[in-house]
Amino acid sequence: MAPVVDRLKNEYQGVVEFRLINVETDAEGAQLASDFGVQFVPSFVLLGSDGAQRDLLVGEMTEEQLRAAIDALE
């Protein structure tokens, strides 16, 4: 998954903020995942610039799937 996310992170720099959280090593991040209702990893939570949750994607995503979800934010 990392290469896809890294590629998109670079591509959307300054447009979308990427926050990558390892739920095994980041206790606060794990709590946030739980607060978002994340039950499986990997999961992707997309928020608008107002902080409102727009989407929750569960499981491995293709670059096209992630890109479509990100583009829907803008």
Place this chain on the structure above:
Amino acid sequence: MKRAQMLALAAGAVVVIVAVVALSSGAPAPGLIDNGELSRLQKQGARIIDVRTAAEFTGAHIEGAENVPVSDLAAAADGWDRTAPVVVYCAVGDRSGSAAGVLQSMGFERVYDLDGGIAQWDGALAGGAAPAADAGTGPQVALSGLPILYEFYTDW
């Protein structure tokens, strides 16, 4: 009949009897199992181990499962009965494959791995924060003026 033939016949009979007993017990062969086989093992009192993180377990887990993250499994399983059936599962089946390997290397005789993980489980779940899929809801996070993408992952 020669002695060797009689011995061969006796050995064959033992194999048949063992096979019949195994089949009649309803226990699947160790390895990957499906939902139906997990349900049967649950009823037989098998130990069900969720090897995901504590946060994932809290979100939802298979009813009756214990949470032992795969990184803690070897230490936790050291005192378990190695002849009793143990079922492992994770989100989609990656980490549970590693967990099954750990248990087998420790000498566990009946290790089962739920194929596809909890993502395809259709039985009862416990725990259960509702998925936060509705737009406009969710916890407060620090804003930067940009849309945000969170990826929650593990190294497993």
